[in-house]
Amino acid sequence: MPFANTEIPGKFQALLAERGIRMTEQRRAILNVIETAKRHLDAGQVLRRARKLEPSIDRSTVYRTLGLLKRHGLIDELDLMHLDGEAHYYERKLNRDHIHLACLRCGKITEFVSDLFESLKEQIENDCQYQIAVARLEIGGCCSNCRT
């Protein structure tokens, strides 16, 4: 998935094994797809790609696996301003939260990290007495390419 690709492939598998979760051919295929994806994929795209590795995989297995990874905090679920239909997109969770900018004209997704974002989250935790589990900042607008 986008951004620093410093993650070790197979990390998901190791992390799930640690927690005593069974590994199946289907899961291996799905994890592989997500770990090696270069862009944000929705559930349907994950299914189609995983089927190339393991043709028997069913739609519901993909949803169940995505749910599993979400519950274990290994992936984040995004809407990306619903640029294309109503599906959700998934990406590996990295050490640092990032902001998603979706160009409403060309559909390009840009990622951005910011210390200000980190400060804002801290402010919220303090001022609102909130314990943040997920923070999703999505921006829709017009990218520089589309304005020139």
Place this chain on the structure above:
Amino acid sequence: MPFANTEIPGKFQALLAERGIRMTEQRRAILNVIETAKRHLDAGQVLRRARKLEPSIDRSTVYRTLGLLKRHGLIDELDLMHLDGEAHYYERKLNRDHIHLACLRCGKITEFVSDLFESLKEQIENDCQYQIAVARLEIGGCCSNCRT
């Protein structure tokens, strides 16, 4: 909708009239529902409430009207971390963007404004050369009530 309820009821109707958009009984009912709502409503809830004022209203009219209001920048569409199903929630657009905090335990939605958020948006516009149309910051976590 939540927050400072300083808006004049009927404002939507006036704004749409200004732009030469036809007013119908159905639209009046839907606008009324959204303008007087005290919490975030999804399309289905808007439909049910609007039907109490104008029983003939169809589902597709609600969707078309929500689309109209969105296109004219009068309402914002939210996901609220999909606390309940996959529907979208709608709220009157106010002068100032606010952050939505969704408690994953009790489902309570809290709203929060922050200068830091405004600065962050400025930073993004500058650093990324982006023209922001919509900025949606949604946070999932645990509210103070649920932790005591």
Place this chain on the structure above:
DNA sequence: ATCTTAATGCGACAGTGTCGCATTAAGATC
């Protein structure tokens, strides 16, 4: 009162995501 055309209701549809249930296979145990 007439006319144009935007807006509506209706029906059909595609897509996403969920669930129950019978079957299969992971991986622990011997």
Place this chain on the structure above:
DNA sequence: GATCTTAATGCGACACTGTCGCATTAAGAT
């Protein structure tokens, strides 16, 4: 390696959201 327990799978059915085309209705200008 064979056996066993139970988690995971595939399948089918389902609910729900959101979209669209089309014939009909009614807004509001004339």
